[in-house]
Amino acid sequence: MDENLLSLSALQHYAYCPRQFALIHTEQVWADNFFTAQGNVLHERVDSGLPEQRGNVRSERAVEVASVAHGIKGKMDLLEIEALPDGTKRYFPVEYKRGKPKLADWDRIQLCAQALCLEDMHGVPVTEGAIWYWEVRRREPVAIDSVLRQATVNVIADARALLLSQKTPPPTLNKSLCKACSLHDLCMPDALRADKSESYVSSMLTGQS
Numbered sequence: 546m547d548e549n550l551l552s553l554s555a556l557q558h559y560a561y562c563p564r565q566f567a568l569i570h571t572e573q574v575w576a577d578n579f580f581t582a583q584g585n586v587l588h589e590r591v592d593s594g595l596p597e598q599r600g601n602v603r604s605e606r607a608v609e610v611a612s613v614a615h616g617i618k619g620k621m622d623l624l625e626i627e628a629l630p631d632g633t634k635r636y637f638p639v640e641y642k643r644g645k646p647k648l649a650d651w652d653r654i655q656l657c658a659q660a661l662c663l664e665d666m667h668g669v670p671v672t673e674g675a676i677w678y679w680e681v682r683r684r685e686p687v688a689i690d691s692v693l694r695q696a697t698v699n700v701i702a703d704a705r706a707l708l709l710s711q712k713t714p715p716p717t718l719n720k721s722l723c724k725a726c727s728l729h730d731l732c733m734p735d736a737l738r739a740d741k742s743e744s745y746v747s748s749m750l751t752g753q754s
């Protein structure tokens with residue numbers, strides 16, 4: 546697969562926090578915390594399953610996908626392929642997540658990117674998928690609609706631009722994201738925010754910008 550393609554997980558990192566994306570993909574730092582370690586165990590379990598056939602639906606795990614048109618690639622947790630009576634196939638991506646359903650879009654963007662890959666590879670529309678959340682043991686249906694598609698295309702473009710710039714943005718203003726972030730100790734968001742406000746106060750006092 547083309548090494549220049551952005552990974553699906555990188556899109557999720559960018560959608561979560563552009564600084565997290567830059568720390569991982571530009572500065573190449575990584576740290577496991579409790580949340581990522583638990584997520585890795587979940588994905589190992591999901592990926593180790595064998596393909597299954599139930600009626601007219603085949604379930605495949607750890608499926609490699611890519612879209613050259615969108616410049617993305619990655620591995621899907623689960624792909625359900627339904628054989629329809631007219632001889633066509635319906636592709637339904639399922640992503641497994643450790644936590645619970647979120648209002649923010651970062652999990653859905655990763656799923657939508659998988660749908661874009663499937664569309665590119667198989668030439669059929671993918672209009673729905675689902676995210677299975679471990680904490681609540683529930684499958685959340687996700688419509689791959691025009692709003693989510695546009696958000697995903699924007700994230701792909703913005704993430705690629707940030708990668709090319711080789712810059713690392715300042716910490717997110719959403720401090721609740723930092724609490725669950727695997728890079729919290731390496732990123733030191735509070736220290737950087739404090740430093741920024743100190744520089745701001747000092748620039749106000751000295752009249753420099």
Ligand code: SF4
Nearest residue numbers: 562716717723726732
């Ligand atoms: S700690 Fe906060 S600012 Fe730093 S990478 Fe994580 S989410 Fe972003």
